[in-house]
Amino acid sequence: MTTLQERLSTVRFRPDPEPHIVVDGDVCRECSLHACVTACPAGLFTPLSDGTVVFSYEECFECGTCYVACNREGAIRWRYPGGGYGVAFRDA
Numbered sequence: 449m450t451t452l453q454e455r456l457s458t459v460r461f462r463p464d465p466e467p468h469i470v471v472d473g474d475v476c477r478e479c480s481l482h483a484c485v486t487a488c489p490a491g492l493f494t495p496l497s498d499g500t501v502v503f504s505y506e507e508c509f510e511c512g513t514c515y516v517a518c519n520r521e522g523a524i525r526w527r528y529p530g531g532g533y534g535v536a537f538r539d540a
Contacts, residue, residue, distance in 0.1 A: 463506040464533035468526070469514065473500030475523040484524065487517035510535050 476482070477499035484501060485493040490509055494502045503514075515526040528534065 458538045459509075460536045460538065461507050462533050462536065464529035466530070467503075467505045468510070468529040468534070469503055469505050469508065470525040471501050471503045472523050472525070473498075475520050476501045479518075479520045479523065481519060483517040483519060484514040487513045489513060508535065 471484075471493075479499075482493070482495050482501055484503075485495050489511065490507055492504045492508055493514065494504070496502060510528060512526060515524050518524045
């Protein structure tokens with residue numbers, strides 16, 4: 449049986465030069481929950497002391513969990529990366 453770590457080792461990322469997820473820090477300041485931070489399976493959201501949240505898109509699984517979990521309209525702008533960019537899952 450293949451472990452999760454073994455499966456994740458087959459994942460390859462080719463980041464789009466333009467971020468496919470943009471976080472509006474001003475909207476995040478109004479949120480005390482920051483569900484995106486706990487919901488992201490890759491742990492790519494980091495809360496800052498000023499109440500904003502920073503997102504590192506380079507190793508994003510493109511699952512959309514952050515967008516669905518966020519309860520602040522306009523806090524997260526989400527799209528798929530441009531053609532040929534993003535995450536690639538390969539068979540081991």
